[in-house]
Amino acid sequence: MxxxxxxxxxxxxxxxxxxxxxxxxxxxxxxxxxxxxxxxxxxxxxxxxxxxxxxxxxxxxxxxxxxxxxxxxxxxxxxxxxxxxxxxxxxxxxxxxxxxxxxxxxxxxxxxxxxxxxxxxxxxxxxxxxxxxxxKDFRDLFNSQSQFCLPHYERLINGMNKKMSHYGSEFANNLSRITCDYSKSLYENITKYCALYDYRAEKGKMNDPEILNSVEDTVAFLSGKTNGK
Ligand SMILES: [Zn+2]
Ligand SMILES: [Zn+2]
Incomplete structure (x- = not known):
């Protein structure tokens, strides 16, 4: 092939x-x-x-x-x-x-x-x-990513040993920062999603795509499956 x-x-x-x-x-x-x-x-x-x-x-x-x-x-x-x-x-x-x-x-x-x-x-x-x-250009591109899923975070961080002599810790820091920030934003969105089920929920939030998609986004983050998105 x-x-x-x-x-x-x-x-x-x-x-x-x-x-x-x-x-x-x-x-x-x-x-x-x-x-x-x-x-x-x-x-x-x-x-x-x-x-x-x-x-x-x-x-x-x-x-x-x-x-x-x-x-x-x-x-x-x-x-x-x-x-x-x-x-x-x-x-x-x-x-x-x-x-x-x-x-x-x-x-x-x-x-x-x-x-x-x-x-x-x-x-x-x-x-x-x-x-x-x-x-350097690739480092900038990598550091400006918005997210990594958890299985690929795991794979990238556990596979880097000894392969990066100069930029290993910068790589690990950025990878962890991006993944952690994304995980926290998912937590916020899914918390707001759960709150939509409360009868006192603000109706305006019902149209926020980040909140509405938060269940699918969280499953994609945890499983590494993009569901054709
Ligand atoms: Zn992934
Ligand atoms: Zn297969």
């Missing part, structure tokens, strides 16, 4: 300032991979060998079902099933029930798209550390 599908220039991602930048990266990579495997990749034998073996997770089957390209999806499913029939259910010596169970579990637990996203994200996080360490 072409490497550039899983790669976006990090400065491009950080030039935007809406939601968690790592979530943005992930969503862009995911969309590109889905478009790719339901398009050009259909004819690429190396991709088909992998999708036949690995399959997809529930979420990505759903996303592919919601995408145009029924024929491409069905062709991919056809050869994936063929592989399962020949591998998991093979009438071979030593393919005991427990062996069949193990092979089925491996397929059920793996996802071609999740694997590629993980590959793309981990490389891009390395690039973020490197750019922060070496480029």
């Amino acid at each position: 072409r490497d550039d599908i899983c790669t976006i220039p990090v400065s491009e991602v950080f030039e935007e300032n809406d939601g968690c930048p790592i979530c943005r990266m992930r969503d862009t990579i995911e969309q590109r991979i889905i478009t790719y495997i339901l398009g050009d990749a259909m004819m690429e034998p190396d991709v088909r060998i992998e999708t036949n073996k690995i399959g997809f997770c529930e979420m990505h089957y759903d996303k592919m079902l919601a995408t145009r390209g029924r024929l491409q999806l069905s062709l991919m499913l056809q050869t994936h099933l063929d592989e399962i029939n020949n591998e998991v259910f093979a009438k071979k010596l030593f393919n005991s029930y427990s062996k069949k169970g193990q092979k089925a579990a491996k397929i059920s637990e793996s996802c071609f798209i999740c694997d590629k996203i993980e590959y793309g994200i981990s490389r891009m996080i390395e690039t973020i550390y490197r750019c922060y360490e070496n480029e």
